[in-house]
Amino acid sequence: MKRNGEESKGRTERRDAAENRQRILDAAIKLFEQHGVEQVSMNQIAMEARIGSGTLYRRYKNKSELCLDLIKDNIVLLFENIEVYLKEHQSDPPRQRLKGVISLFMGFREKKLQLLTGVEEGALAGSHFRFNLHEIVVQLLNEMKTDEHTEPNTVFKADMLLMALRSDSYVFQRDVRGYSAESFLEQICLTFFPERSSTAIHEV
Structure with missing residues (x-):
């Protein structure tokens, strides 16, 4: 006592x-x-x-952990917004829902770009954040799959998608390539989960 x-x-x-x-x-x-x-x-x-x-x-332990502490409340709010969005659009096609999720994430990135960059510099500091986002992306990519034998592994595709959404990649495309946020989003969608015509689907 x-x-x-x-x-x-x-x-x-x-x-x-x-x-x-x-x-x-x-x-x-x-x-x-x-x-x-x-x-x-x-x-x-x-x-x-x-x-x-x-x-x-x-x-x-490092600056990444400090940056994560500074934006952790914003990260919680981001995932709450994503959850609400997915519930409100649960009847939409998975491609449209994933595009919406990425759009929400990009809006968050624009507002917290520097701090999020700091978080990304530490592999462990941002691991929980990346895991949650990765899980959502994989789930939506799985809903889009039409053929297990011809479709790429969704875990791998989600890894590559999130790499393309990292701060350094996003800033390069924005500042060097000249893409607006809207154009960048469209290019991400076309690259990782393009819309398929009904003819193409039947051919597969």
Whole structure:
């Protein structure tokens, strides 16, 4: 059983930890807005938050984990919006539903591009986020399959689709190739799940 002094110390430590977390997040947002996520180091964040680098690394192993913490509420909201969209459009063809899901994700990417780029830099930090999105994509691709022997593996196709939707790929197509968000979405659909004419389906 804890003594009163021990309980008070525990509450103080929890309060200090919460305060440190908020200072870290506030410092990170400030620096990211000023310099961009890629240009800011963990040491800079620690200095701006006025904490030791050890304290920072005990809470966040790398910048990817920090970026994920900054947008985790937005990610939760994204998947809630996707769930609502899929329920409201459950009678639509799977191709149309997948296009809608990708459109929602691209809207999210536009708003949180820098932080999402930071998340993507860490393989483990964004793994749960990518897994959930991958699962949705695979399910919709499976609904589109017409022949197990001629169709590509949907897990592989989903992997390649999500690679094409990564920040670096999206920014390259937008800034270098000159695609608008709408044109990019159309090219993704044409590349990974083009519409088939009824004649083509019968021929398969």
